Structures are given as structure tokens and as C-alpha cells.
Amino acid sequence: AQTVTQSQPEMSVQEAETVTLSCTYDTSESDYYLFWYKQPPSRQMILVIRQEAYKQQNATENRFSVNFQKAAKSFSLKISDSQLGDAAMYFCACPRGGATNKLIFGTGTLLAVQP
Amino acid sequence: GAVVSQHPSWVICKSGTSVKIECRSLDFQATTMFWYRQFPKQSLMLMATSNEGSKATYEQGVEKDKFLINHASLTLSTLTVTSAHPEDSSFYICSGGTAYGYTFGSGTRLTVV
Numbered sequence: 105a106q107t108v109t110q111s112q113p114e115m116s117v118q119e120a121e122t123v124t125l126s127c128t129y130d131t132s133e134s135d136y137y138l139f140w141y142k143q144p145p146s147r148q149m150i151l152v153i154r155q156e157a158y159k160q161q162n163a164t165e166n167r168f169s170v171n172f173q174k175a176a177k178s179f180s181l182k183i184s185d186s187q188l189g190d191a192a193m194y195f196c197a198c199p200r201g202g203a204t205n206k207l208i209f210g211t212g213t214l215l216a217v218q219p
Numbered sequence: 220g221a222v223v224s225q226h227p228s229w230v231i232c233k234s235g236t237s238v239k240i241e242c243r244s245l246d247f248q249a250t251t252m253f254w255y256r257q258f259p260k261q262s263l264m265l266m267a268t269s270n271e272g273s274k275a276t277y278e279q280g281v282e283k284d285k286f287l288i289n290h291a292s293l294t295l296s297t298l299t300v301t302s303a304h305p306e307d308s309s310f311y312i313c314s315g316g317t318a319y320g321y322t323f324g325s326g327t328r329l330t331v332v
Binding site for chain 1: 253257261262264268310314321322323325326
């Protein structure tokens with residue numbers, strides 16, 4: 105069965121500093137996407153970044169980047185120059201069955217940003 | 220990008236009544252949409268897959284007679300919680316889109332009293 109594990113229930117970072125959120129997953133698929141979603145207090149799910157498994161290059165979106173280690177099935181999210189608005193719950197997600205859009209979510213990491 | 224509109228944002232209902240939650244794809248056609256449930260401070264759990272023009276497929280442990288899903292058009296999927304009980308109180312979220320990017324509705328907070 106596919107699983108997604110986030111081992112850090114809570115993290116804290118100082119404003120303007122860098123923080124890395126960890127995620128490991130288990131899948132038997134060879135072609136798949138991986139996602140990080142942000143859920144602020146409004147509870148709206150917001151896509152932060154997406155990584156295609158067949159691409160070796162790590163995805164980057166402005167201050168957000170990933171460290172994708174396919175062999176290790178690791179997909180961590182790095183947030184640079186942290187801002188107060190980054191405070192939220194962050195979920196790592198992997199589609200079940202590879203390229204389908206049925207997402208399996210990790211348990212989440214609650215990120216606090218200290219001013 | 221793909222936009223999903225979900226209504227209502229919150230609803231309070233009496234135990235034993237039914238509640239309908241709507242999820243609309245505003246700028247794309249959704250042959251498939253997904254319904255999730257989220258308990259406080261927990262992750263999203265997939266409940267069912269809504270398929271346009273056919274029956275929904277439910278995840279193991281989800282009562283299909285309790286959570287009725289209808290996907291009659293390419294832009295509308297509905298989730299009806301029938302004979303609601305306090306244990307059905309939760310946050311329900313729909314999702315649609317493509318493998319390039321899944322878009323979520325804003326969610327519905329259901330409270331059954």
C-alpha cells in the first residue's frame with residue numbers, strides 16, 4: 105500500500121530564516137508526481153510545489169524548493185527567507201496508482217514562523 | 220488555473236436530517252472529482268471518487284448509503300450526508316483538476332447538533 109510519512113508534527117522558524125520539512129513515501133509506481141500543499145487557518149488547500157518523479161532536477165517555485173531523492177523515496181520541502189504568511193499546516197502528497205489524481209496525504213507538519 | 224467552488228462554507232443541521240454539499244468546477248470540465256474528510260488537526264482522508272455519469276467509488280470503510288455522491292454533469296458533483304449524526308461533524312473538501320495540479324474547494328464545515 106502507498107504511504108506518505110511526515111515525521112515532524114511541528115516546526116518553528118525565525119522570520120527570514122530557512123526551514124526544511126521532511127517527507128518520505130512509498131510507492132511501487134515508476135512514474136508519478138509528488139506534491140506539497142499548504143493549509144493556512146482558512147483551511148483552503150493551496151498547492152505549493154510539484155515534482156515529477158522522472159525529472160532528476162529538483163523543482164523550485166520562488167522561495168520554495170524541494171530535495172527529491174527518488175532512490176530514497178524522500179521529498180523534502182525547503183522554505184527560504186521565511187515569512188509570517190508561511191505559517192500553516194504543510195502536507196506532502198503522493199497520488200495513489202502513480203499518475204492518477206487520487207491523493208494520499210501525509211499527517212502534516214504545522215509550521216510556526218516567529219517574528 | 221483550475222478553480223473549484225464549494226458551497227456551503229459551513230452548515231449546522233439537526234441530527235437525523237440530510238445535508239447537501241456542492242462542488243463546481245468553474246473553468247474546466249471535471250469527469251472525476253474527489254471528496255475528502257478532515258478531522259481537526261488531522262490529515263485529509265479520501266472518502267470517494269465521483270465519476271461523471273456513473274456511480275461513485277467509495278474508499279474502504281466509507282458508508283455509501285450515508286454519503287451519497289452524485290456527479291450528473293461535467294461541472295457539478297454533490298455530496299449528501301444522509302441522516303446526519305454528531306459523529307458526521309467534520310470538514311469536507313472536494314478536489315478536481317488534472318495530474319498537473321489538483322485544485323481544492325474551500326471546504327465545508329459540517330456541524331450536526
